[in-house]
Amino acid sequence: MTFSTPAVSGTALALVLSMAPCSPLRAEAVTAPAIALSCAGCHGPQGAGEGSVPRIAGYDRQAFVQTWSAFRANERPATIMNRIARGFTDAEVAQMADYFASVR
């Protein structure tokens, strides 16, 4: 698994082109935001999914936020995601939703 999937590379290129004059290093910011990095421990690198743990890469942004809210409210069957969901703020969930929606 790498970060060179077409969608992400496209974003990378766009960032390089738009920001290169002052800060070419920003091209590297296409890697996951810090808040999304810990998901990899169960969902796999970049949320690719692993065994019984579902893929979250490419998850629809709005569905991600709604599913998260349902876990948080115990309105969706869960083993551990309900316990996890309660520990993150709406802003953090939004960041994760943005990121995983961008991964193909």
Add this chain to the structure above:
Amino acid sequence: MTNLTRRTFGLATTAAGLALAAPSVLHAQTSARLVVIGGGFGGASAARYARMAFPRLAVTLIEPQTSFVTCPYGNLLLAGERTLPQITHSYEGLKARGVRLVHDWAEAIDATARTVRLRNGQNVPYDKLILSPGIAIRWNAIEGYGEAAAETFPHAWIPGTGAQTALLRRQLEALPDGGVVGFAIPPNPFRCPPGPYERISMVASYLKAHKPRAKILALDAKDAFSKQGLFQDAWNELYPGMIEWVPLNKDGKVTRVDAREKQFETELGSRHRIDVGNVIPPQSAAKIAIDAGLTNETGWVPVNPLTFEATRARDIHVIGDANIGQPMPKSGYIANSTSKVAVAAAVAALEGRPAPAPTVYFNTCYSHVGPEYGISVVGIFRPGETAFVETANAGGVSPRGPLAEQREHRRLEALHADAWYGAITKDAFS
């Protein structure tokens, strides 16, 4: 002194030379040598993340072994449900990502000169050091438990090449039916808080199938432990009458072992004859952290909760079991999660930027307690001013309840545990 990174450095400079503009920032980037000591969950994850997120960084991983045997799932090996190759991971994936592997012992750190001295005498210079050295056993903290005694009573708590775990497995196989398996369990803090209790469970699972008259005597230097209610429910349900757990307040603390007489002796002088003994001894940060002056009186390394930089040395970020992370557990997941934060903080400092904003340090620890029976604890932590803070009203353990009601939950968590193992080892080694 041999500059081991000269060649890598040259390549990094060339690659960056093709990029555009911003000379001052580029200078910081091209001259950046990130050295990682320790190829476990923390160090491997750090090296992998560093190469992926900051591709122009020259990353060197110093690790004496050419492959890594995980602590997680070692307990399943004891039950005969995994083999050593199944819990062994190579560094080829990291090499393919451009991590320079140096298979030697890191003997010493010179924090002023910013070099790591290898056993072979060479020095490896760094701009930022990620130190993920793991733990050391406090030999003879329990009287009679030195390195020789570990050949009779394996600790199997630092896998190394897997020899200790394999030894304990062979001893269990040779145990006569009706024999006693003794455990000596340390006080907090120690590596993998639920680990001893998962081990008790997996040994019980093996005994139930193969030596049903055998007993387990678990002598503990604590009065409470991780996922205690869930473990004890499972022991009563799956292994009734087999496991006796003795807490500190019932004279559970083992203070002396006798490898020749095969005895564990507790604080108040009770002597327990055992056939197979697993001593999980008191621990500290690994020797290199102590020698480098990074540890405090506890034997562990105080760090800045935002950056993981050691409070006693600049430019050395200490992650994994060696640091003082309470209330975070000393777990592979925390090592993996925080490794990325430490790398990002180190790179920010190299580039003259402030440390990245606080984020979540995440932990889930699954334990197998029997066939198709998994339990978990979740912790969500954030950096405070001087310590780590657990996020309230979140995380926690699997729901308790009779197996008849929770069977599907337990089955799914056992599956998720297997998925976790696959996912996190990919995030560290692939």
